[in-house]
Each structure stands twice: as C-alpha cells, then as structure tokens.
Amino acid sequence: MEIVTGVHQLRIPFPEGVARFTNAYVIEGNRGNILIDCGWDSSEAIWAFREELRIQRLSFDDIRWIVITHVHPDHFGMAAKLRELCGAKIVMHQADAELVSSRYGDYRELAEQTEALLVSHGVPREEAAEMRDASAWGAQYVTVAEPDETVGEGDVVSNGTFQLEVMHTPGHTPGHICLYDSRKRRLFTGDMVLFDAIPHVGIDPQSGEDPAGDYIASLEAMSGRNVSFVFPGHGPVFNSLGIRSEEILRLLDARQRQILSVLDDGMKDAYQVTRELPWKMDGAEVGYDDLEARERRAGVCAMVAWLRRLVRNGEVAALEQHGRTVYLAK
Ligand SMILES: [Zn+2]
Numbered sequence: 001m002e003i004v005t006g007v008h009q010l011r012i013p014f015p016e017g018v019a020r021f022t023n024a025y026v027i028e029g030n031r032g033n034i035l036i037d038c039g040w041d042s043s044e045a046i047w048a049f050r051e052e053l054r055i056q057r058l059s060f061d062d063i064r065w066i067v068i069t070h071v072h073p074d075h076f077g078m079a080a081k082l083r084e085l086c087g088a089k090i091v092m093h094q095a096d097a098e099l100v101s102s103r104y105g106d107y108r109e110l111a112e113q114t115e116a117l118l119v120s121h122g123v124p125r126e127e128a129a130e131m132r133d134a135s136a137w138g139a140q141y142v143t144v145a146e147p148d149e150t151v152g153e154g155d156v157v158s159n160g161t162f163q164l165e166v167m168h169t170p171g172h173t174p175g176h177i178c179l180y181d182s183r184k185r186r187l188f189t190g191d192m193v194l195f196d197a198i199p200h201v202g203i204d205p206q207s208g209e210d211p212a213g214d215y216i217a218s219l220e221a222m223s224g225r226n227v228s229f230v231f232p233g234h235g236p237v238f239n240s241l242g243i244r245s246e247e248i249l250r251l252l253d254a255r256q257r258q259i260l261s262v263l264d265d266g267m268k269d270a271y272q273v274t275r276e277l278p279w280k281m282d283g284a285e286v287g288y289d290d291l292e293a294r295e296r297r298a299g300v301c302a303m304v305a306w307l308r309r310l311v312r313n314g315e316v317a318a319l320e321q322h323g324r325t326v327y328l329a330k
Pocket residue numbers: 070072172191
C-alpha cells in the first residue's frame with residue numbers, strides 16, 4: 001500500500017505460520033528506490049515480497065539500496081536474495097554488520113557463550129541447553145551477507161527525492177538505526193518504536209553492558225524530532241511519536257517497579273525473578289512454563305538487562321554467589 005506519496009509498505013509474513021509480519025518500505029526517488037528492511041529468507045516471504053511489488057506496480061530492478069535497520073532475521077534474513085534479484089547495495093550500521101557471521105554463519109561459539117551467560121544468571125543447565133539450541137530456528141531463515149556499505153550517525157542515504165538521515169539508536173541491537181527525512185518529516189523506526197508492542201531489549205554476549213540504558217537514551221534522543229509519520233518495522237503506521245515514546249518509558253518504568261517488588265522478599269537471580277513475573281503473549285497473560293524455549297530465553301535476557309539498569313540507578317545491588325549473579329533490593 002502507498003501510505004503517503006512515494007512511501008510503499010510491503011507486509012512480509014513470518015515463516016511457519018507465525019502470525020506476524022515485517023513491514024518493509026519501498027521509497028521512490030528520481031535516482032532509484034530505497035528499500036528499508038526485508039523479511040525472513042523463507043519461500044513464503046520471498047513470494048509475498050514479489051506479489052507486493054507487483055500489486056503496487058513496483059519492480060525489483062528499481063531498488064538500488066537495501067537499508068537494514070538492524071541485524072535481526074525478520075529484517076535482514078532475505079537481504080542476500082534481494083541483492084541478487086535487484087542488483088542493489090546492502091547498507092547497514094557497522095556495529096550490526098560485525099555480528100552477521102557470528103550469528104548466522106558458524107554460530108556455535110555464540111551459542112555456547114549464550115548458554116554460559118544464562119547459567120550464570122540462574123537458568124538450570126538442562127534448560128540453558130534447550131535455550132541455546134533455540135538459535136537454530138532463526139538462523140535457518142537467514143542467508144549470510146556482508147553489506148556493501150556501512151553507515152553511522154548523521155550519514156545520509158539519498159535517492160534524490162528523499163534524504164534519509166541515519167540515526168544510530170542502539171538498545172534493541174548495538175547497531176540499530178532509524179532513518180529520518182527532516183524535510184518531509186518521515187521517520188522509519190525499525191524495531192526501535194512500535195505502536196502496539198514494547199521492543200525486546202535484552203542482554204546477550206554481543207549486546208554491550210547496558211542495552212536497557214542504551215535503549216532509553218536512544219528513545220529520549222529521538223522523541224524530540226519533528227515527525228508527521230512514523231513507519232515502524234511491525235504493526236500500524238502512526239504519527240504521535242512523542243506520546244508513544246512517553247508511553248513506552250512509562251511502561252518500562254512500571255516493569256522495573258514490578259521487578260523491585262519481586263525482590264522485596266529476598267535475594268534472587270534473574271531466572272527466579274523471570275519465573276515470578278507475569279508474561280504476556282498476544283495480549284494474554286501466560287505463565288513462564290507456557291512459553292517456547294526462545295521466548296523464555298528472551299524473557300531471562302530482558303530481565304538481566306532491566307536488573308542491570310536498576311543496579312546502575314542504585315536501587316539494586318548485584319552480588320556474585322558461587323558463579324551465579326543474585327540481586328538485592330537496597
Ligand atoms: Zn528486532
């Protein structure tokens with residue numbers, strides 16, 4: 001669908017019947033088209049991409065730049081195939097470009113580091129092994145591709161009609177970027193700001209020490225921009241960037257208060273806190289044990305990120321107990 005003049009949204013399905021979509025955007029310009037994000041590398045996603053182009057009277061050949069907001073498989077997976085189909089250049093931030101081969105090539109070392117990290121936060125060994133093996137599901141829908149160009153804060157990707165300024169917005173991944181056209185007031189947010197979900201922010205061996213702090217700083221830096229339309233990587237397009245950013249900050253703050261209340265009755269590791277908190281899937285509250293291994297892993301990794309934020313804010317202390325990190329509410 002052409003949402004505003006020159007900006008087409010392509011809805012690309014997730015694999016294996018997972019009821020979600022990635023929003024890819026084709027931005028028309030007098031020097032060629034820019035594609036922002038792709039979708040998973042699955043047969044149904046590639047076919048959907050082709051169908052969306054055809055319906056909207058767009059072509060593979062007009063796409064000159066494939067700009068990736070971040071390295072996750074639902075945005076980057078199909079990039080290598082599309083580069084071939086379009087003859088386009090892949091553009092992404094250096095910090096995420098560096099993660100491609102360790103995540104999707106030979107990812108055994110990263111999987112082992114992740115397992116050790118989970119064990120050090122209290123996950124039982126058997127469950128940590130199950131969580132480690134959950135990486136394979138995502139990696140099978142990604143073709144490894146090195147980008148042709150890397151970009152950083154303040155760089156501009158232009159097709160003559162749109163001037164997209166790169167904003168480095170780490171937190172969801174270390175090299176996440178948003179793209180902003182200040183003249184037209186268009187903002188493409190990837191997974192940084194969504195209208196109907198809070199982006200995942202979690203610790204992993206490549207996330208840096210304080211991804212939650214990075215995310216909040218990115219959100220605060222971005223929320224003051226003058227924006228008429230926000231084009232997110234999932235869910236509906238919206239225009240209230242400031243209001244939505246504040247709402248996300250409030251919800252994150254409420255989650256931290258919940259974490260503190262769980263720590264009120266004793267020292268706990270991140271795994272124990274994760275098990276005690278309610279989790280939501282598709283709007284419904286679920287117990288920890290009802291979650292798939294990759295969702296449980298995401299839950300524990302997110303918990304560590306928010307516990308570290310509380311440590312940095314001085315509300316919680318982290319103590320090492322026999323190779324395990326436990327948290328004490330001060
Ligand atoms: Zn993502």
